[in-house]
Every structure is written in C-alpha cells, then in structure tokens.
Amino acid sequence: MARFVPLPQAVADNLKDGDSVAFEGFTHLIPTAAAHEAIRQGFRDLTLIRMTPDVVYDQMIGMGMARKLVFSYAGNPGVGLLRRLRDAVENDFPRPIEIEEHSHAAMANAYEAGAAGLPSAIFRGYRGAELAHVNPNIKFVRCPFTGEELAAVPALRPDVTFIHAQKADRKGNVLIEGIVGIQKEAVLAARRAVVTVEEVVEDFSGLHPNLTILPHWTVAAIAVVPGGAHPSYTHGYYARDNAEYLEWDRIAADRDLFGDWMERNVLRATPEDFARRVEKLRVAR
C-alpha cells in the first residue's frame, strides 16, 4: 500500500546497503532526485540495475556506491561516454566494479519476466553476439516444438525500484504518460517500489483510462518532488535540460571537478532544489 512520505524517508525506509536497485527511466522520467537522495544517505555495495545507466549512475559509481552494474547501454545520451564509469572499469577508481552486460532486448525481456513472476525470459537474441561468451547469465534453450535455439536470461528482480512519474492520485495510484519505457515492468518486478511524482491530484478522471497506471498496492512509498527528473524531462511538465548533459561530460572527465560538483549540487542540496532547476524549462500545459 502506497504511503505518501518525504523523499528522505522514502529512500531510508526502502533502500539498504548491499541491495540490488533499479533507478529506471528511458531518457524520459529519470528519477534523479531519488538517486541524489540515495547518494546523500551514502549507501554502499549496491548492485545498480538499469537498461540505460546515464548521468545519475555515473554519479553513484563515481561516489563509490556500486559493487556491480547490470546494464545494456551505458552512455551520456546524445553526448558520449560515461567518464566516471570508465574510470571505475578501466582504473578501478574509486573502487572496482563488476559488470553484467546485456542487450536492450535481453534487459527488457528480463524485466518483463520479473514483472510476470517468471524465473527467466526466453527470446530470440544474442545470435553471433560476443556478450553471450562473456556473460554467464546468458544461456540457450531449445523450443520443445520446433527445436529452435533461443536465448535465455534470468528474470530481473530488484530489491527496490525507483521511478519518477507525472501524477499520483490521493489513494496513491500512479500515472505515467509520454515515453513509458520499462518503468511499469521495473516496478512490478521489484520487491519494493518507490515513486517520486510531480504532483498529487484528486483522481484521474478526465484522463484516458488505458494510460500506464500502477495501482496503489504495487507501490511502497510516494514522495512528491516537483522537477525530480531534472536534467531529464517530464512529459507535459518540463523539457530536457540538454545543456546539463553536455556540461556533465566536462565535469565527469576530472576526478576533482566531479568531487566539487557533487559536493555543491548533491551532498549540500535538497529535494526541494529540483523545482527551481526546472523553472526555466517548464512547458505550457
């Protein structure tokens, strides 16, 4: 049953050291505020899961919070590589990081299987792809009817999933619009789910009933954090802050610059700062 709580409590109540955790978002609706709160609370030894780890995962990895990364595309979208991740993989700085690497199709199927309560996902994939040789969590099975060889990966079942969404209603039902990505599956696959939202509305009447909606009993906690996806965007609320993504490339390239930036913008910041950051990006509604 969803409880409405402040973000620090939502994070403290649901995340712990050593957890496997997904902060999911597919370019759209990245739960930055939740990730920053996790950074402030200083969790360790996390297994970070995400199809498209980007700036927030670069930040958590740069802060030494991650023991392992499960992913399918690790880049700064539209900009280039993730430099803190590179430093961890190439130089073990600030700590070594274990890599479990998949394709998007595999991760999407693995979340889907997690949401569906299955132990694994079976799909047509990885043919000729070398990841199948370096990742022991990629196996092959035979279709019992045709004999065709199909790829299999274990279902993803994060201990906790964090997502950002447009709206919750007063009962705690959650609504997502625009590019819906993998978030519904990431929430349903997780043992616990925490959602940050732009706003709470009385109910969803007037909105189309076949939208992506998570019933309140699938969510552990909801925190209201306007702007909580910045520098990502929230469809219908504010645009993507492209300049911030470009700027990140410069910041993450230098260990000291990174440390200073994190100190100023994350460690000494609060969830309330996000609303200000998106002010100039607000879209007409």
Added chain:
Amino acid sequence: MARFVPLPQAVADNLKDGDSVAFEGFTHLIPTAAAHEAIRQGFRDLTLIRMTPDVVYDQMIGMGMARKLVFSYAGNPGVGLLRRLRDAVENDFPRPIEIEEHSHAAMANAYEAGAAGLPSAIFRGYRGAELAHVNPNIKFVRCPFTGEELAAVPALRPDVTFIHAQKADRKGNVLIEGIVGIQKEAVLAARRAVVTVEEVVEDFSGLHPNLTILPHWTVAAIAVVPGGAHPSYTHGYYARDNAEYLEWDRIAADRDLFGDWMERNVLRATPEDFARRVEKLRVAR
C-alpha cells in the same frame, strides 16, 4: 499496407478454405459482421481460433464450416453453453469437429508469442490441470537457471485474423479503446489481418497517443461496417444487446430453428444491416 475495401471483398481476398482463422474479441468488439460475411461466402474446413468462442463461432460451427476449434472458453457469455458446438462435439452434427483446448493464460501467451515472432510461449501454467494430459500441444520445459518446470505451448499464428475496432484514420491506422482484449496480439500474430471499423476519421489528433493503435502496415484490409460488432458492443458507440444473447440460447437449441434463423439473419442479410441493428443501442458520445 491497409486497403479500404467493401467487406465482401475484404473477406474474399484474405480468407480461403482450409485456413486457420481467428475472429477475436473479448466480449467487447466481436467482429460479427466479418464472421457473417465469411458464412455467406461458405468457406469450409476452417480451423477456428479464439480464446472465447461465442455466438458467431456457434453459428459457423453449426453451418459446418469448421474442421477444428482452438479455444479456452466456449460459452454464451452470461447465458450458458454453446448448443451448436455441443451438437458438433457430442453428436458430430453437422460434421465432426476436432478440439484443441487450452486455458486463457495459455492462449494469451500463445498469441503474445505469435505477435513476438517466437515459436512457442513459456509460462507458469497447467499445474495439476488435466488439459495437459489430453492436449499434446502442451509440453513442459525447465528454466535453465532455476530448474523450475514451466509450461510451453506453440505460438498461435493464424493465417488470418479478423477484428472490429472503433476507428481507422485515412491512412489506415486503426484505433481500439475500452477493453482491448487480445486483439492487438491476434492481429500481429496473423499472416494477414482484416479490420472492420465503425468509422474513418481524418486523423487521431486529440486522442491519447498511448492508446492501442495498429499502424496501417500491419493490416491488409479495412472495411467500414457501422454496428459490425452487434450483438457485442463497441465502447463509445453502442451497448451490448443482451437480449440477443439470451435469445440465441433458444435458437441454437434446435437444429431447424437454427437453420431458419441463419437463413433469415445471415445468408439473406448484408453488412449494411448491422447499422440498423444497433440503432436503439447507441450511446451518447
């Protein structure tokens, strides 16, 4: 690429004797007009596929068109049994019919696998269920990671799928609202798909973009048949004709009564008759 054609041509161009064919609809949006057109054109030896065969399948089976039925629940919704199907199964009248019987979960997964281009579907099902002993198309496989035994069924790949939908736009994109059922999967799983629609609109602007929509290049032919789902309903257009479903129980109970009714209401009728049948059932829009 979707072509707009009259219903008789849409059926004649896409269905042939011996085909496997799904007329899908889950109580809502049953493509009755398309099924009646298929009856008028007198196809033989069809393999009829549907999760919930109801009145239109009772009619086709009663007319001796079906060699085989693949299904998971064969009933007159809210009324009772299908009496023409019973006559075929229990008495081989008017011809014997082969039965391939599944659960809803199996059929839904099998359509999903068909839409996904997979040879089979794997799910947690049929545990302790006797269908697994009488249907050779139910097998069991082991998860390569946990060893758990899971059910497997072949993907459904109909030669043709017929569905009814609310709207097409001028390009032939198709929109479905309300209870969306299994129709998207049934269309994408089929080699050819034919859609009857209530109306053609200029475009879908103003409607929510995350609705169930089939791009025009997934559909072979579209025929405009207002009322084409009667006595089923079309969300936003007209209500279900419950009296007709009750009446069917009486008609289908008697071979002669059935023959007379089919002669009057199907064989000597036209697609244009459907608009009149739903006049009194129209809902405010």
Added chain:
Amino acid sequence: MTKSDFTPNEMMTIAASRALRNEDVCFVGIGAPSAACNIARLTHAPDITLIYESGTIGTAPDVLPLSIGDGELCDTALTTVPVPEMFRYWLQGGRITIGFLGAAQIDRFGNINTTVVGDYARPKVRLPGGGGAPEIASSSQEVYITLAQSKRAMVEKIDFYTSFGHGEGGDHRKRLGIDTKGPTLLITDLAVWKPDPETKEFTVVSLHPGATREMVQETCGWTVKFAEALDQTPPPTELELATLRDLKARTDRAHKGA
C-alpha cells in the same frame, strides 16, 4: 428450511462477501463470485480491488456485469490492461490475493470441473471449459469457491480436473511444485466449508440459518465431514440484504433496458 426473510442464495452471496477484506486483490469469476465481491465492496470493503480477466483492474460496477467483458467494468475501472498482461503481470506475477471461482462440478478437495460431463473425447455434456480457472487456481495466493449445493455439482469424483484444488488431499499441491494455498474456503447456499488442516478435505464449519446437517448431506455427493464446533452463520444484516437486493434490482433494470 425454516421460513426466513432471505433466500439461501442470498445467504450464500452475503456469507461469501464477508470473507473478503478491504486489502484484497480479487480475481473475480462471473456469476455468484461477482455478486459476492461487489457486495463486499458496497458494504465492509469499499477499497477492495476487483479484477476481471478481461483486463479491468480496480473496477466498481454500478450493476453486475453479464459477462467478464461488459463495458460497465471498463467504465468504472482504475485502468484496463491487455489480456496477456492480465495473465502475466497480475495473475502469474502473484499479485492476486483471492481467486474467486464458481464450479460446475467440485469434489471434496476443491478440485473443479468445468470442462466435460463424461469422457473428454466423447463427452455426454460439453461444458464451456476452463477459461482462466486453471491458472487462477494455481497462481492466486488463495482460492475461494462458491456454488449452490446439489448432488450433480458436489460429486465423489469429478469427470475432469479443469482446475487443481488439493488434488488427492494432503500435500498434493506441494508435491506438484505449487506453492500457493489453493482452495481455503467454500461457500454454498447451506454452509461455510474449510479444508481440514491435514487432509485438506472440505469440512463444514458453519451452517447457514435454517440449514441442517441433513440438508447439507442430502445435497452433496460425498460423505460430509462436520467440524466438532459447528458455528451458525450469522444471518444477513439489514444493510447486507438491502445492498444485495438493490444491486440485483439495478442489474435487472439495466439488462432489461438494453
């Protein structure tokens, strides 16, 4: 039966409704289960989540649907999902607390037949089949069953295992690798039944007002076990009965109107 102000069928629906909690996520079969679930929602469990296999989640129909896919269910639902998602994410995903089923035939271990009377290949009566029931029975956390008693329905041996209950009893579910509880409650028009903790045989734990041991046995095809401390089901309250009758009257008006 003694004269009373309510019918056995009304008592059955109301007794079934009482078993549901506000927190339940209930996969609702059509007919008697649907009435019971909606009476629960309209009385003591206003926030119960009702799910129908057509894809409607959190539905709150003003009248009872005739089928699992009536427009009323969609109009009043929190959201409507495609059928594959319903069976994969919501049922198989383990999110259903109560699967609520009816039955054409049932045995003492809660195994259900809705497939055939007679032999499968050459049946005496071809019934509709399992629909969602085989996986509702195995994937729901618990299963409640409701049906009116008769020797035709409550039989020593069912003709076909459409949905697995407790099989041959005892730990049969566990032996098949099914880790959900299975049938934990049977509500008929005469009594409330619960499975014996060991044997899993359904045992009468409470008789409805006016019902006797003899009436229960006469309408049941197996030798009935009764709990040592046999309760009497409390009669319907005024609120329960008024709510049920209002719902039925609204439903009749709506379906005749169509």
Added chain:
Amino acid sequence: MTKSDFTPNEMMTIAASRALRNEDVCFVGIGAPSAACNIARLTHAPDITLIYESGTIGTAPDVLPLSIGDGELCDTALTTVPVPEMFRYWLQGGRITIGFLGAAQIDRFGNINTTVVGDYARPKVRLPGGGGAPEIASSSQEVYITLAQSKRAMVEKIDFYTSFGHGEGGDHRKRLGIDTKGPTLLITDLAVWKPDPETKEFTVVSLHPGATREMVQETCGWTVKFAEALDQTPPPTELELATLRDLKARTDRAHKGA
C-alpha cells in the same frame, strides 16, 4: 578532395537517405542514421515509418532528437509503446524492414563493435555497449550502416563482436541460424559499399563526388575491394541539401534554446 558546395558528411547523410523507401519500417539508431532517416522522410519518402527504441512508432520529429527518448519523438509519433513490446512485437516480430546502425568499430563483413576497445575484462576504452544493436542486427530484415571513414573505425579485426554482421563472411549467418539478410549497405562519407554476393565482404560500388580510391583506402584499415563498374554517387540535389541544412539549423536552435 575537390572543392564542393557540400561537406563529405552531408553527402554521407544524403546518400544514406536515398537508400530508404517510402514503404520502409526503419529502426533508427541515434546520430548519423537518425539524420539520414529524417531526410528521407522530408524528401522522397514522406510515409516512411521511423521507429526509435524508446517505443515511438511512426515518429516525425521537426528537429533531430539528441537521444532515442526525446519528447519530440513521442509528441509526433503515431503511438508510443512500452520498451518490452518494442523489442518483442516490433523488432523480434520481424516487422522492421531496415535496421539503421552507426558503429564505433566495423570490419569488412559488417560486424560492429560498440562495447570495448581492448580486452573485455580490462578494456583500454569502455564504450557504451550494444543497447538495441545485437538484436537489431539479427532481427531486422536488412541492416544499413553509416559512419565516417577512419582507420580507427574501419579495422581489420574488431575488438568485440557487439553485433553480428556477416561474421567471417560467406554463409556464416545462415550457419548460425540467422535467416535475415544482415548488413546490405554501408554508407560512409566517401563511398557507398555493398557486400559481395558470395564472400559478403563490403565492396565499394560508388564513390562520392570528390572522393578517390586512394582516399577510401587511406581511411580504411583493411585492403579495400572496389567493384569493377564503379559508379559515382550523384551529388546532393538542391532540395536534399536545403532540407538537410534546414533540419540541422532547426535542431541547433532547438537544442541551444533548451
């Protein structure tokens, strides 16, 4: 290179756009493929279906997206589907006629590396990884590849087989049970390449205006094969060039404005 009114990069984008047909359903990679696909849409293929892996189907962005999940893609799409559906129904379902990929490293058989430079376990450069590419490469009916030539990108042997092209050539795809065509076209800033029908080695079939055999060889890490009848790529038309430059200008304005 001879003086010209267009850059090699513009020629690359325009040559790539010409390969797309109005009927194509194109799974679009970000960067050069995205520009080419949208130029096709804005010139000779107005009805082309562009699909981005974020779930947007039939998108028609007014400016080029910076990422595969920009809001612009959703705003202008026919519909947007969840990511699992995108990979299951649309890509794996065999509905994509052209998968259009870029590459960090490529070999003569169209195998692509976007995973690591150096050893996988201890890489010299950790690249972003495959994302959608491994299955785009195997499930699309055909694959087009576009990249600017350099000895760093076009190598004798790639460090990691992120996406399988023609493997070691010949019938290697068929031997692995892959029944799609694989890479059928490579468009660089200097030339158009097609695989040899037998060996599947990419062979230059057309030189862009101003490009020479020597320039192609100097910027390629393997010994280049040229077709016997070597064409010259027609230069950009006024319409093509104006369309591309307008799109780039709109894109720059939009992204700076944010």
